[in-house]
Amino acid sequence: MTHQPPGKPSGANRQSGTIPGKKGPSPARRLALEILKRVEEKGAYSNYLLRAVLDERPVSDADRRLITELVYGVLAHRPYLAYAVSQYAKHAERLPADVRRILYLAFYQLLFLTRIPPYAVLSETLALVDTAGFTPLKKVVNGILRTYLREPERVRLPEGDDPEALSLRYGVPQWLLEVWRERYGDEELLRLLATLDVPPPLNFRVNLLRVDREFVRQSLLDRGYTVEHGRLVPEALRLKGRGFPPREFLDRGWITIQDEAAMFVVHVLDPRPGERILDCCSAPGGKATFAAERMRDTGEVVAVDVHESRVRRIREEVERLGLSIVVPTVRDGRDLPRAYGREFDRVLVDAPCSGLGTIRRRPELRYRHTPESVRELAALQRELLDAAAQIVRPGGVLVYSTCTLTPDENEGVVREVLARNPALKLDEEGMASFVPAVLRKRIRMPGTLEILPQDLDVDGFFIARFRVW
Ligand SMILES: C[S@@+](CC[C@H](N)C(=O)[O-])C[C@H]1O[C@@H](n2cnc3c(N)ncnc32)[C@H](O)[C@@H]1O
Numbered sequence: 001m002t003h004q005p006p007g008k009p010s011g012a013n014r015q016s017g018t019i020p021g022k023k024g025p026s027p028a029r030r031l032a033l034e035i036l037k038r039v040e041e042k043g044a045y046s047n048y049l050l051r052a053v054l055d056e057r058p059v060s061d062a063d064r065r066l067i068t069e070l071v072y073g074v075l076a077h078r079p080y081l082a083y084a085v086s087q088y089a090k091h092a093e094r095l096p097a098d099v100r101r102i103l104y105l106a107f108y109q110l111l112f113l114t115r116i117p118p119y120a121v122l123s124e125t126l127a128l129v130d131t132a133g134f135t136p137l138k139k140v141v142n143g144i145l146r147t148y149l150r151e152p153e154r155v156r157l158p159e160g161d162d163p164e165a166l167s168l169r170y171g172v173p174q175w176l177l178e179v180w181r182e183r184y185g186d187e188e189l190l191r192l193l194a195t196l197d198v199p200p201p202l203n204f205r206v207n208l209l210r211v212d213r214e215f216v217r218q219s220l221l222d223r224g225y226t227v228e229h230g231r232l233v234p235e236a237l238r239l240k241g242r243g244f245p246p247r248e249f250l251d252r253g254w255i256t257i258q259d260e261a262a263m264f265v266v267h268v269l270d271p272r273p274g275e276r277i278l279d280c281c282s283a284p285g286g287k288a289t290f291a292a293e294r295m296r297d298t299g300e301v302v303a304v305d306v307h308e309s310r311v312r313r314i315r316e317e318v319e320r321l322g323l324s325i326v327v328p329t330v331r332d333g334r335d336l337p338r339a340y341g342r343e344f345d346r347v348l349v350d351a352p353c354s355g356l357g358t359i360r361r362r363p364e365l366r367y368r369h370t371p372e373s374v375r376e377l378a379a380l381q382r383e384l385l386d387a388a389a390q391i392v393r394p395g396g397v398l399v400y401s402t403c404t405l406t407p408d409e410n411e412g413v414v415r416e417v418l419a420r421n422p423a424l425k426l427d428e429e430g431m432a433s434f435v436p437a438v439l440r441k442r443i444r445m446p447g448t449l450e451i452l453p454q455d456l457d458v459d460g461f462f463i464a465r466f467r468v469w
Contacts, residue, residue: 025127032070075363195454261461275345280333283310285317353402357460392468410462
């Protein structure tokens with residue numbers, strides 16, 4: 001996703017004339033279009049959908065990489081691509097949504113993936129217009145692309161650091177840029193944007209109940225993977241680039257794909273063997289199952305989620321990992337005090353949030369949220385925390401985490417919940433004991449921690465650790 005200035009097309013690409021595109025489009029472009037449509041129209045998460053599609057369709061490694069690059073790139077740079085298309089099409093907004101998507105795919109390749117020759121982009125795009133059922137619009141699309149090839153200088157990446165330029169250059173909405181600039185200042189904001197603009201490593205944890213981390217690392221090295229140790233937790237490994245670990249490692253329950261900052265949340269919760277833990281928003285079970293692994297599968301982890309279909313995912317994960325102490329439970333987290341007394345040693349509220357710390361993996365989130373949706377999520381998070389605080393045993397631990405970077409959620413929620421729950425205290429010492437030196441500067445409110453992607457190349461996360469008295 002690194003930005004490159006629009007490339008000048010070669011002479012061969014400037015010729016106009018017959019419309020290419022007699023062959024069918026490559027499977028990569030067809031699948032990329034299908035995924036983009038489902039993300040935009042059905043609200044699917046791009047990272048889950050990509051993984052599912054790539055799992056079920058037989059595509060080559062090269063195509064996997066291209067599909068991933070196209071889907072993430074188009075989702076991340078939609079405003080810039082829309083602006084680029086509008087420079088060559090008078091009424092682009094009147095084109096059917098699928099044809100616009102096809103044009104975004106084309107312009108993403110022309111502007112960002114300059115290794116793909118423009119004539120290949122042209123013929124692939126026209127073939128895609130055909131198979132998508134828009135043959136009558138082939139001439140229009142051909143005209144738009146050929147005009148670009150003749151006059152590429154009409155579209156320019158804006159320079160300068162004003163919000164409009166940054167927004168187009170990095171694909172982050174202006175309201176969010178303002179929030180981040182106010183919170184982090186100019187320098188840190190630019191570091192954050194630069195990090196969000198490059199593909200993240202793929203992190204996963206090793207199930208130490210089944211296999212040793214070094215064994216997994218060595219097995220991957222033997223198969224030609226570039227694999228490193230994690231930087232925050234001892235169970236973590238990371239793959240460089242957009243590679244994916246072998247399917248059988250997952251099937252055998254050896255590993256679980258999870259960002260390292262998410263793993264770190266479980267370290268801060270610090271569940272111990274034999275304890276009773278409740279995870280109040282737990283699907284698909286990433287943290288609940290990690291808690292069980294760290295508890296050596298003794299004690300109990302009640303894994304609650306409000307969505308039945310998502311609780312099914314927890315069950316599948318529990319089975320895959322061979323765990324016995326996780327109890328998947330369908331319930332609204334706000335109703336917990338009706339079902340339980342003050343009986344849990346530790347409770348985790350890994351709350352539904354705007355997810356803006358994960359936009360490298362789910363680029364679409366940046367355009368799904370607004371200041372209003374953030375405020376609504378913050379209100380839900382407060383309710384969930386209020387309820388969770390009532391089922392922690394006296395002296396027990398409550399952890400609140402999100403994978404987002406907005407102060408209305410996160411610190412804003414902590415402040416309000418503290419103000420109305422005298423039984424809750426931020427656990428400043430406990431939190432500090434988990435935080436490595438490199439992250440100490442991110443403790444703004446003692447007892448809480450904000451992790452930024454540029455710190456350790458992980459997702460952006462917020463974690464607060466409370467004691468309940
Ligand atoms: C950030 S995700 C949890 C991720 C999970 N902890 C993990 O590590 O795999 C938030 C979850 O909250 C659930 N959720 C949303 N509203 C809820 C509510 N009122 N009560 C319980 N769960 C809720 C969503 O279904 C979603 O699965």
